[in-house]
Amino acid sequence: MVTTILSILLLSVPLFSTSLSTSPLHESTMSMEPSEMETLFKVMELISSDRDWRVTNPDPCSPHSSWPGLECKPSSDNPNLFHVSRLNFGTPPNPTCKPTSTFPSLVFTLPSLQSLFFFNCFTHTNTTLSLPPHLPSSPNLRQLSLKSNQALMGPIPPQISSLKSLHTLTLSQNNLHGKIPTELSTLSSLLHLDLSYNSLTGFIHGGIGGLRSLLVMDLSYNSLSGPIPASIGELGLLQKLDLSSNLLSGEIPASLSSLGYLSFLALSNNSFKGGFPGGLTKLQNLQYFIMDDNPMFVTLPSELGSLSRLQELRLANSGYSGPIPESFGSLSKLTTLSLQNNRLTGGIPEELGGLSHIYHLNLSKNMLNGVVPFNESFMRRLGRSLDLSGNPGLCVNGEDGFEGAKAGIGVCGNSRNNGTVVMQGLPLKSSCAPVLLSNLLLVLLGSLSMF
Ligand SMILES: *[C@@H]1O[C@H](CO)[C@@H](O)[C@H](O)[C@H]1NC(C)=O
Ligand SMILES: *[C@@H]1O[C@H](CO)[C@@H](O)[C@H](O)[C@H]1NC(C)=O
Ligand SMILES: *[C@@H]1O[C@H](CO)[C@@H](O)[C@H](O)[C@H]1NC(C)=O
Ligand SMILES: *[C@@H]1O[C@H](CO)[C@@H](O)[C@H](O)[C@H]1NC(C)=O
Ligand SMILES: *[C@@H]1O[C@H](CO)[C@@H](O)[C@H](O)[C@H]1NC(C)=O
Numbered sequence: 395m396v397t398t399i400l401s402i403l404l405l406s407v408p409l410f411s412t413s414l415s416t417s418p419l420h421e422s423t424m425s426m427e428p429s430e431m432e433t434l435f436k437v438m439e440l441i442s443s444d445r446d447w448r449v450t451n452p453d454p455c456s457p458h459s460s461w462p463g464l465e466c467k468p469s470s471d472n473p474n475l476f477h478v479s480r481l482n483f484g485t486p487p488n489p490t491c492k493p494t495s496t497f498p499s500l501v502f503t504l505p506s507l508q509s510l511f512f513f514n515c516f517t518h519t520n521t522t523l524s525l526p527p528h529l530p531s532s533p534n535l536r537q538l539s540l541k542s543n544q545a546l547m548g549p550i551p552p553q554i555s556s557l558k559s560l561h562t563l564t565l566s567q568n569n570l571h572g573k574i575p576t577e578l579s580t581l582s583s584l585l586h587l588d589l590s591y592n593s594l595t596g597f598i599h600g601g602i603g604g605l606r607s608l609l610v611m612d613l614s615y616n617s618l619s620g621p622i623p624a625s626i627g628e629l630g631l632l633q634k635l636d637l638s639s640n641l642l643s644g645e646i647p648a649s650l651s652s653l654g655y656l657s658f659l660a661l662s663n664n665s666f667k668g669g670f671p672g673g674l675t676k677l678q679n680l681q682y683f684i685m686d687d688n689p690m691f692v693t694l695p696s697e698l699g700s701l702s703r704l705q706e707l708r709l710a711n712s713g714y715s716g717p718i719p720e721s722f723g724s725l726s727k728l729t730t731l732s733l734q735n736n737r738l739t740g741g742i743p744e745e746l747g748g749l750s751h752i753y754h755l756n757l758s759k760n761m762l763n764g765v766v767p768f769n770e771s772f773m774r775r776l777g778r779s780l781d782l783s784g785n786p787g788l789c790v791n792g793e794d795g796f797e798g799a800k801a802g803i804g805v806c807g808n809s810r811n812n813g814t815v816v817m818q819g820l821p822l823k824s825s826c827a828p829v830l831l832s833n834l835l836l837v838l839l840g841s842l843s844m845f
Contacts, residue, residue, distance in 0.1 A: 615639045
């Protein structure tokens with residue numbers, strides 16, 4: 395498409411006419427500044443051996459140059475002069491990277507570069523992300539994406555904060571180490587920050603609150619430690635926050651509840667503990683709340699039931715005790731509820747059986763008891779995506795036996811459940827008594843009918 399645009403532009407302007415006496419170009423056949431072209435060739439020679447770029451593409455921005463992964467734009471003050479605006483390396487049809495390629499900091503001296511992508515490029519020769527020390531760096535760079543470069547190591551350089559126009563900074567799936575530079579928080583135009591799947595360490599600095607325009611922050615799969623800074627609440631436009639699989643600890647800060655646009659929140663696989671902030675109900679746009687694998691050891695807050703847009707609620711493997719709040723039955727958009735591997739007690743609230751969009755419900759490995767309150771059509775709809783196994787005190791009524799077996803539990807009063815229901819029932823709180831009693835009755839009736 396760009397080539398087409400270029401062709402139209404080139405056809406419609408007298409590019410090579412000698413009347414261009416005011417052109418700063420030394421050779422009338424060239425559409426680029428010679429110094430910019432030389433930088434481009436040097437970058438290409440550092441990265442790619444796909445072809446001899448100087449020979450095959452002497453005029454890179456000409457529509458006939460067929461240079462993959464390259465886009466040019468005409469200069470704003472001279473439509474006959476072209477600048478490199480986008481470079482894309484690593485996956486065909488873009489230029490591929492040779493095994494000896496190292497990060498070309500020179501690339502940041504291209505004056506009009508807007509987007510730069512290196513995907514699966516630095517894979518063999520250890521290299522670091524660096525910017526040229528003194529020159530002003532690509533003042534127009536909006537998008538920098540370095541992804542899946544296993545040999546890209548070392549720290550994120552503080553100088554990255556000199557790329558003032560950055561909207562998107564993706565440094566995912568590299569081998570970056572060290573702390574997130576505090577200078578990063580001066581990138582006030584940043585909308586999208588993805589540093590996931592590296593080996594970053596240290597605290598999340600409070601200055602991160604300075605990224606006022608941020609919509610997406612993904613710091614997952616690193617080794618960041620310490621608490622979530624309270625200043626997170628200053629990222630008032632944030633829609634997605636993923637801090638999962640780090641070493642973060644402490645409680646969820648109350649300020650998180652001021653992120654009113656948040657629709658995706660993932661905090662899984664950290665060391666968060668203790669209660670949820672009271673204001674959590676303010677997150678009325680939250681659709682995904684994913685917080686498995688944390689040593690929370692509290693009861694489940696019934697306030698979660700007022701997050702009416704929730705589609706996925708995952709709170710598995712986190713030491714939650716007490717009952718499943720009935721209010722979870724009001725989450726009418728819920729498709730996935732994962733509460734497995736906790737210490738939940740009491741009966742399954744019958745309100746859950748009214749969740750008409752749910753297709754994945756895992757309550758396995760808890761201490762739930764009583765008769766499963768779901769009707770057959772509900773259980774058939776979920777099929778094997780309903781997991782109730784590992785709750786010795788749960789059982790289904792006889793007519794639901796087939797569906798119950800798929801969900802991992804037996805029929806009330808069957809020999810498979812005998813004893814265990816009664817045994818589980820005894821030490822529990824009195825609030826569970828009616829369910830337990832009726833269960834006990836069923837067991838008794840069941841064993842009587844056997845004779
Ligand atoms: C590249 O880095 C890795 C990981 O730090 C290291 O094990 C390896 O020895 C380095 N290779 C060279 C050639 O320096
Ligand atoms: C948990 O986080 C650690 C640290 O990032 C990671 O190595 C591990 O794979 C994660 N575990 C899961 C189950 O995602
Ligand atoms: C099963 O329960 C759901 C939710 O309570 C209800 O809408 C549906 O009509 C019930 N189906 C049958 C066959 O009873
Ligand atoms: C439910 O969770 C358990 C424990 O993590 C897991 O083994 C099982 O596969 C899950 N069940 C379903 C249906 O996903
Ligand atoms: C069920 O009860 C019978 C009779 O008390 C006993 O022999 C059997 O082992 C019990 N089965 C289970 C699974 O507990």
